[in-house]
Amino acid sequence: MGKYNIKRTAAILIIVTIIEKLLGFGREMVIASQFGASGLTDAYNAGYLIPYFIMALLNAGLVNVYAPVFISEMEVDKDKAWDKMNSISTYLMIILFVLTIVGILFSEKIVGFIYSGFEQDKIKITASISKLFFIGVFIYSGSIIEGSLLNCFRSFVYPIISISLLSISTIIWVLLFGGTANINSIAQGYIAGALVAVVMQYIKIRSISNRFGVNFKPYPQFARKFFGLLFPVLIATSISQANVFVGRIFASYLPSGSMSYLNYGNKVVELPITLFSTIIATIIFPDIIECINKKDDRKLKIYVNKAIVTTLIFLIPSFAGLCVLNKEIIKLIYQRNMFTSENTINTASALLYYSPTIIMYGCTAIISKIYYSMKDTITLMNISIFTIVLNGVLDYILMRPMAHNGLALATSIVSVFQFAAAYVVLKKKVDISMGSYLPKNILKISASSIVMAVLLIFLKHYFRPASLAVFVMVSIILGASLYFIMLVIFRVDELDLLKSRLKFKTGRK
Secondary structure: OOOOOHHHHHHHHHHHHHHHHHHHHHHHHHHHHHHOOOHHHHHHHHHHHHHHHHHHHHHHHHHHHHHHHHHHHHHHOHHHHHHHHHHHHHHHHHHHHHHHHHHHHOHHHHHHHHOOOOOHHHHHHHHHHHHHHHHHHHHHHHHHHHHHHHHHOOOOHHHHHHHHHHHHHHHHHHHHHOOOOOOHHHHHHHHHHHHHHHHHHHHHHHHHOOOOOOOOOOOHHHHHHHHHHHHHHHHHHHHHHHHHHHHHHHHOOOOOOHHHHHHHHHHHHHHHHHHHHHHHHHHHHHHHHHHHHHOOHHHHHHHHHHHHHHHHHHHHHHHHHHHHHHHHHHHHHHOOOOOOHHHHHHHHHHHHHHOOHHHHHHHHHHHHHHHHHOOOOHHHHHHHHHHHHHHHHHHHHHHHHHOHHHHHHHHHHHHHHHHHHHHHHHHHHOOOOOOOHHHHHHHHHHHHHHHHHHHHHHHHHHOOOOOHHHHHHHHHHHHHHHHHHHHHHHOOHHHHHHHHHHOOOOOOO
C-alpha cells in the first residue's frame, strides 16, 4: 500500500476527530436544547436504535474484515481484488435494501415488541422516527462500505468527515424545522447528511482507483471466505448491541426521560474513547496486520503494549476528571432552554456510573484489532455471548434500587469482564507480555491521575468564578498541567515517545 507519514496521519486524524466530536456534541446540545430530556427524546433514542443496530453491525464488520481481506487480495491480484470487493459490496447493499423495506413495513410491530414498557402513543412516535432512520441508515451504509475501502489506503480522514456531515446536517435541520415538537427533524437531517457523505467518499475512492463500482458477478469461494470472517464479527457486534437493547428495554419501564439521561451521559463518555483509543487502534491496525502476516511476534508485542500505555495516558485521567466534574460538564454542555437542572442531575449521575467504560472499552478497542488481524473473530463472539446474559441479570438486579443509574453501572461491570476475558485469552494465543512494563506504567499513570483529581476537588470547592465555562476550562488546564508534570516525575515510559511524536515537522518521516 506504500509508506505514509504516521506523524502527519495521526496529527490530521486527531484534529479531524476532535472537530467531529465537537460537532457531535453540538448536535446533542441542539437536540437537548430543543427537546430536553423527555418522553419525546426517549422516543427518538428508541427509534434510532433499531436501524442503528444494522449500521453498527455493518460498520464493525466491514471496518475490521474489509482491511485484512482486501489487503491480502491486493497482494495477489489488484484487479481481481477490486472485482471481488465490488461484488461483495453490491450484494451487501441488496441485502440491506431488503432489510430496510422490512424495517419500514413492520416498524410499529418491532417497536412494540422491543419497548414493551412504552405506552401506545409513544410506540407510534418511535415507529415514525424509526422508519425515517431506516432510510437514512441504508443510504449511510454505502458510506460505510466506501470508508472501509478508504481505510485500506490509509485515507482515515474521509470516514470521520462523513460522520461530521451527519451532525452538521442534523443541527441545521433541527434548528430550521425542529421547533419544540418535530422530533422527526433529527432523522430528516440524518438522511440529508448521509446523501452528502456517500457522494463525497465515492468521489475520493474514484480518485484512488476507477475500479470501484457495482459488480453483480458472484465469487462463491471468495464470498464464503469473506462471510466466514464477517458473520462471527456480526454476531459478536449484534450481541454487543443486544446489550444496548437490553438496557433500553429495561429503561422503557422507567419514568420518561430515563432513556435520554443514559444517551446524553454516554455521549460524553464516548469522547475520550474516540479521540484516543479508536484513533490509535485505527492507525496501528495496518501495522498489526503486517506483523501477524510476517509472524513478527517481537514487533507485535511492542506495538500492542505501547498502544495500550499511550491510550491509558489519556483515558485514566479522563475517567478521573469525569468522576469529579461530571455535574459541571453536563451543565455546561446541555443545560439550556428545555434541558432543566433536574435533567442535568440525572444525566450527570448516569455519566458517573458509565465512566469506567472509558478505560475498559478503550483498551478493548486495541485488543480487538489483534483478533481481527489474526482473522480470529470467533473468540470475541464467544466472549460477547456471555456478556448479554450477564448484562441482563445485572440490569434486572441494579435497576430496582438505582433506576437508570443501575443500567449505566451494569454496562460498566460488563465492560470490565469483556476486556479482562479478551486480554487473558489473547495472552494464551500470542505472547504479548513485556514483563512489568504494563503494570508499572499503569500504576504511574493512575497515581498521576489521583493527584490531578485531588486538585480538581480542591478547585471545585474553593474556586468559584462567575462563569461555569471559565471554571471548567481553568480546571481542565490546571488539572492536565499537573497531571503531565506528575508523569514526568514518575518517568512514564511512553511520555518521551509521545512528546517526540507530537513535535511534527512537515515532510519529515
